[in-house]
Amino acid sequence: xxxxxxxxxxxxxxxxxxISMPASAKPPxxxxxxxxxxxxxxxxxxxxxxxxYYKSHQLSFAGFVDAAEAKKAGVAVGPGAGSKPNSLTTAxxxxxxxxxxxxxxxxxxxxxxxxxxxxxxxAFAAALTKLGDAQLADTSVALATRIDNASQxxxxxxxIDGKNAAAKAGLERIKARQAKLDTSxxxxxxxxxxxxxxxxxxxxxxxxRGRGGDDD
Numbered sequence: 001x002x003x004x005x006x007x008x009x010x011x012x013x014x015x016x017x018x019i020s021m022p023a024s025a026k027p028p029x030x031x032x033x034x035x036x037x038x039x040x041x042x043x044x045x046x047x048x049x050x051x052x053y054y055k056s057h058q059l060s061f062a063g064f065v066d067a068a069e070a071k072k073a074g075v076a077v078g079p080g081a082g083s084k085p086n087s088l089t090t091a092x093x094x095x096x097x098x099x100x101x102x103x104x105x106x107x108x109x110x111x112x113x114x115x116x117x118x119x120x121x122x123a124f125a126a127a128l129t130k131l132g133d134a135q136l137a138d139t140s141v142a143l144a145t146r147i148d149n150a151s152q153x154x155x156x157x158x159x160i161d162g163k164n165a166a167a168k169a170g171l172e173r174i175k176a177r178q179a180k181l182d183t184s185x186x187x188x189x190x191x192x193x194x195x196x197x198x199x200x201x202x203x204x205x206x207x208x209r210g211r212g213g214d215d216d
Contacts, residue, residue, distance in 0.1 A: 029054070033061070033085035039078070049073035061088040068148050094138055100131040104153075111160075125161035128153045132170050136177070147177055 030037045037044060040051035047055065049069050054061060064085070070077045107127040111120040132153030136146050151174050157167035 029059070033087060035083045035085050036080055039080045039083055039085070048078050049075060050078060059087075061085040064088055065145075065148075067152070068145070071148070094134075094140060097131070097134050097138060100127070100134050103127050104131045122161050122164075125157040125164045125167065128157035128160070129164060129166045129170060132157065132167070136170065136173065143177060143181055147174055147181065150174060 027037055029040070033039075040047055040054055042048045049072070050061075050064075050066070052073075053064055053069050057063070066081055067077055104124070104127040107120070107124040111117070111124040114120055132150040135153060136150035138146055150170065154167045154170040154174065157164050158171070161167070
């Protein structure tokens with residue numbers, strides 16, 4: 001009899017909890033996007049950085065980059081990072097960056113397969129550095145996005161190979177670009193790209209290497 005009563009009260013408690021749940025905690029948006037409630041909520045109805053992005057972008061994840069938004073919010077990437085909301089759209093990736101990203105992934109796989117092989121770690125860092133160079137020079141996307149993407153590649157390369165001078169130089173270029181972007185925001189003249197600087201840098205590289213000098 002006691003067990004039956006406890007089960008009855010337990011079931012009633014679950015029902016009452018569901019009834020008393022605030023309207024914002026109901027899952028229509030979770031169903032719409034095909035993700036768990038915890039993807040957008042710390043604890044309903046309190047939203048995390050994803051929920052804030054969703055609300056401020058007309059209930060859409062269009063253009064959403066999880067790691068970048070977490071960094072802006074100053075928090076770690078939330079649970080369910082592998083989830084892909086139904087409204088998620090991403091910018092088209094340039095063929096060059098796609099190739100370099102694949103090379104970096106292959107280099108990472110090789111390095112992980114032989115963690116004691118210093119040459120493979122150095123090769124992985126070098127692949128990330130080349131990817132960072134391409135991301136920073138990709139004028140098809142906004143400067144802020146270029147800075148964020150390249151910064152992640154350079155930083156990771158530096159952690160893997162502390163002697164990677166190219167990665168350190170890349171981070172220095174990022175500081176200059178970030179300063180330029182910050183100045184433009186303060187002046188009210190927002191810049192999306194800095195094509196002239198990139199073309200000059202690209203010309204310098206081409207002149208220094210000559211024909212066929214790009215080993216990507």
